[in-house]
Amino acid sequence: MEVLRLPLSASQKGKLISAGYTSIASLSSASPSHLALELKVSETEALEILKSVSDGSRLQSTSSSFTIVDGAQSAWDMLQEEETSIHITTSCADLDSILGGGISCKEVTEIGGVPGIGKTQLGIQLAVNVQIPYDYGGVGGKAIYIDTEGSFMVERALQIAEACSADMAEYSRLHHKGPQACEVKTMQPKDFLENIYYFRVCSYTEQIALTNYLDKFITEHKDVKVVIIDSITFHFRQDFDDMALRTRILSGMALNLMKLARKFGLAVVVLNQVTTKYADGQFHLALALGDSWSHSSTNRIILHWNGNERYAYIDKSPSLRSASAPYSVTPKGIRTSDSNNKRIKHV
Amino acid sequence: MQPENLLLHHTHHCHLSIGCPILDAALGGGIPSNSITELVSESGCGKTQLSLQLLFTAQLPHGLNGSSLYLYSEFPFPYRRFAQLLHSFRSSHPILFANYRDPCDHIFTRDCHTAHHLLDVLLQLESRLKHPKETRLDIKLIVIDSIAALFRSEFENNGADLKKRSALFFKISALLKMYAKRFGIAVVVTNQVVDLVDDSEGVSGVRVGNLEGLWTSGRRVCPALGLSWANCVNSRLFLSRREVIEGVENGLQGDDYGGFVNRRQKRELHVVFAPHLPYSSCEYVIRKEGVFGVDR
Numbered sequence: 001m002e003v004l005r006l007p008l009s010a011s012q013k014g015k016l017i018s019a020g021y022t023s024i025a026s027l028s029s030a031s032p033s034h035l036a037l038e039l040k041v042s043e044t045e046a047l048e049i050l051k052s053v054s055d056g057s058r059l060q061s062t063s064s065s066f067t068i069v070d071g072a073q074s075a076w077d078m079l080q081e082e083e084t085s086i087h088i089t090t091s092c093a094d095l096d097s098i099l100g101g102g103i104s105c106k107e108v109t110e111i112g113g114v115p116g117i118g119k120t121q122l123g124i125q126l127a128v129n130v131q132i133p134y135d136y137g138g139v140g141g142k143a144i145y146i147d148t149e150g151s152f153m154v155e156r157a158l159q160i161a162e163a164c165s166a167d168m169a170e171y172s173r174l175h176h177k178g179p180q181a182c183e184v185k186t187m188q189p190k191d192f193l194e195n196i197y198y199f200r201v202c203s204y205t206e207q208i209a210l211t212n213y214l215d216k217f218i219t220e221h222k223d224v225k226v227v228i229i230d231s232i233t234f235h236f237r238q239d240f241d242d243m244a245l246r247t248r249i250l251s252g253m254a255l256n257l258m259k260l261a262r263k264f265g266l267a268v269v270v271l272n273q274v275t276t277k278y279a280d281g282q283f284h285l286a287l288a289l290g291d292s293w294s295h296s297s298t299n300r301i302i303l304h305w306n307g308n309e310r311y312a313y314i315d316k317s318p319s320l321r322s323a324s325a326p327y328s329v330t331p332k333g334i335r336t337s338d339s340n341n342k343r344i345k346h347v
Numbered sequence: 348m349q350p351e352n353l354l355l356h357h358t359h360h361c362h363l364s365i366g367c368p369i370l371d372a373a374l375g376g377g378i379p380s381n382s383i384t385e386l387v388s389e390s391g392c393g394k395t396q397l398s399l400q401l402l403f404t405a406q407l408p409h410g411l412n413g414s415s416l417y418l419y420s421e422f423p424f425p426y427r428r429f430a431q432l433l434h435s436f437r438s439s440h441p442i443l444f445a446n447y448r449d450p451c452d453h454i455f456t457r458d459c460h461t462a463h464h465l466l467d468v469l470l471q472l473e474s475r476l477k478h479p480k481e482t483r484l485d486i487k488l489i490v491i492d493s494i495a496a497l498f499r500s501e502f503e504n505n506g507a508d509l510k511k512r513s514a515l516f517f518k519i520s521a522l523l524k525m526y527a528k529r530f531g532i533a534v535v536v537t538n539q540v541v542d543l544v545d546d547s548e549g550v551s552g553v554r555v556g557n558l559e560g561l562w563t564s565g566r567r568v569c570p571a572l573g574l575s576w577a578n579c580v581n582s583r584l585f586l587s588r589r590e591v592i593e594g595v596e597n598g599l600q601g602d603d604y605g606g607f608v609n610r611r612q613k614r615e616l617h618v619v620f621a622p623h624l625p626y627s628s629c630e631y632v633i634r635k636e637g638v639f640g641v642d643r
Contacts (some may be wrong), residue, residue, distance in 0.1 A: 239515075
């Protein structure tokens with residue numbers, strides 16, 4: 001038994017063995033609080049035991065892992081990961097360029113704007129674009145679309161899928177001249193629809209249940225690379241007398257979504273509505289759900305009108321500079337704005 | 348919880364025909380079911396006309412083939428207009444109503460006085476939708492004419508009341524959307540407009556949808572009930588009218604008519620926002636037989 005060789009008191013060793021911990025490996029994944037509970041010792045004692053275990057194992061094995069806490073990563077590793085991180089294109093070149101290539105996987109991105117600005121359109125576009133295969137520079141994944149408002153229209157999704165499929169055919173015609181052209185399979189519009197897992201949610205309890213269930217669902221469907229919630233807001237703007245409860249529920253949901261994004265390396269896109277906020281004697285436009293919610297997303301993009309053009313503005317992001325870019329909504333979906341003054345503005 | 352199959356969805360998804368091929372084409376097939384469509388206009392533009400017409404077209408066998416529920420809050424109920432439309436609908440579909448079917452048997456009406464009253468009516472509706480009467484068609488269309496009248500009297504313009512009001516919007520809308528989804532119902536809601544006095548002040552002038560501003564009868568207006576209600580509907584259609592002088596439009600000067608000018612009302616339907624439609628507009632006319640699109 002490995003634990004007998006550890007520099008621990010006899011009673012501690014006895015407790016460990018009677019609790020079933022015989023190998024060092026079994027202890028390496030235990031948390032101090034859990035161990036304290038099982039051995040009926042104080043947490044500080046449990047921590048000391050774990051410390052001697054990790055010291056012992058370090059002496060034994062000369063493995064190159066420098067992790068202090070289990071599951072931790074060094075900043076160097078994270079940088080490596082960041083550089084290879086994948087993005088889902090928005091089909092608008094200007095928008096992609098300010099976003100550093102598109103909506104990034106592993107993060108929660110919130111997109112807000114007034115009705116009719118194109119939130120749902122962007123949502124459907126992302127659900128289609130995530131399916132673009134690797135050969136075409138895409139992610140080759142599937143999408144989960146959670147519709148709380150009933151605005152997802154299959155006929156529109158089909159239109160966007162048709163345009164995407166046509167673009168792919170055009171691409172393969174240009175880049176794969178010759179016999180290998182037929183090797184790259186083009187996706188049919190119907191295939192796109194098949195790869196969107198669509199959930200229609202009719203109440204906030206359903207919405208909470210579904211976000212809790214997503215972990216299991218994605219474990220069974222590992223190829224899901226984007227989760228779109230259109231919108232997170234709708235059911236939470238009804239009669240909530242207890243605002244503190246609402247805040248708790250929402251932050252629980254946000255944590256859940258962030259966990260999903262990290263665990264499965266997928267992009268979570270949360271759509272939000274705009275509301276009027278009274279401050280300094282004037283009404284302003286602000287994203288709904290209040291100030292505490294604004295901490296919940298990693299990136300925040302606000303869609304707004306600028307004259308006759310639609311613009312996207314990066315309101316919050318840990319890694320991107322705040323900038324705005326025009327985009328347009330066409331019959332084919334979200335596309336680059338074709339006006340002359342399409343200069344990207346860095347603010 | 349299992350995801351829905353979108354491919355099956357596509358075949359089941361259907362539209363409620365307006366009863367005019369031009370208007371149907373302008374809206375990509377008509378009013379979509381499983382969704383809330385809002386009709387916004389000033390009074391006298393044909394909101395009620397159009398919604399009454401839908402009560403009849405919902406019964407068409409190749410369309411939704413269902414009954415309809417008309418919840419009205421602007422009194423009195425337009426009996427005379429209803430009778431006119433009934434007559435013309437009957438005569439234009441003689442085979443359908445030849446023997447036993449009377450279109451009136453499949454139209455239910457109910458008056459609503461306040462927003463809470465509307466909520467009560469909608470809550471009671473669930474048992475009726477769950478247990479349809481066998482002799483009647485299932486309810487496939489709910490019209491609320493108009494939502495604005497319900498909210499305009501009851502609430503004051505202060506913070507607490509506005510908050511209560513918008514909570515009620517979302518509650519009513521969520522209920523309607525749930526019925527729409529579960530029972531495949533098309534929901535049509537009419538809304539009034541308010542004049543936009545000063546567009547630089549506040550947020551009432553904030554642009555919502557495809558149009559820079561909504562103009563009707565030479566006035567700039569915006570839909571009543573504000574931004575939070577705009578979040579509650581899936582599609583918004585705007586009916587406008589303006590006076591045009593015949594001939595000037597065709598490039599001729601008014602003088603060419605020798606002082607005689609022919610003024611007429613030009614009515615147009617605009618798509619303000621809709622998840623499935625781009626911006627478009629279509630001219631329409633109101634006739635005795637109903638509302639019809641004009642092909643130009």
